[in-house]
Amino acid sequence: MDNEAKSVVCVICPLSCKITVEIKNGEPVLQGKVCPRGELYVKSEVLNPLRILTTTIKSEDGRRVAVRTDGLIPKDQMLEVLKVAKKIPVPHLVERGQVLEQNLCGLGVALIVTGI
Numbered sequence: 001m002d003n004e005a006k007s008v009v010c011v012i013c014p015l016s017c018k019i020t021v022e023i024k025n026g027e028p029v030l031q032g033k034v035c036p037r038g039e040l041y042v043k044s045e046v047l048n049p050l051r052i053l054t055t056t057i058k059s060e061d062g063r064r065v066a067v068r069t070d071g072l073i074p075k076d077q078m079l080e081v082l083k084v085a086k087k088i089p090v091p092h093l094v095e096r097g098q099v100l101e102q103n104l105c106g107l108g109v110a111l112i113v114t115g116i
């Protein structure tokens with residue numbers, strides 16, 4: 001499916017190149033100055049955007065515990081994963097780096113504690 005051109009700002013390095021991308025015959029076609037790392041990023045961002053989930057969840061004693069996934073998950077599944085993450089029980093004694101869920105939503109990423 002083709003679509004109109006859109007602009008993507010590459011976040012891989014501080015140069016923040018602005019790249020125009022258009023889908024032609026199902027493939028992203030990039031315009032503008034772009035290096036190989038940026039090309040990979042922009043293609044992924046257009047075809048299958050991925051993000052690290054960072055949030056806080058409540059522990060059993062009511063404290064807010066900062067957590068994040070240890071890998072990227074599809075951006076379009078973020079809300080569903082967030083709902084699941086919010087229901088994961090957090091024990092009273094928890095440490096930074098502790099894994100709360102090994103395979104979150106079957107996506108092959110762990111949910112780990114980053115702050116208490």
Ligand code: SF4
Binds near residue numbers: 034035039
């Ligand atoms: S396209 Fe390359 S040079 Fe430009 S911001 Fe991305 S990584 Fe940096």
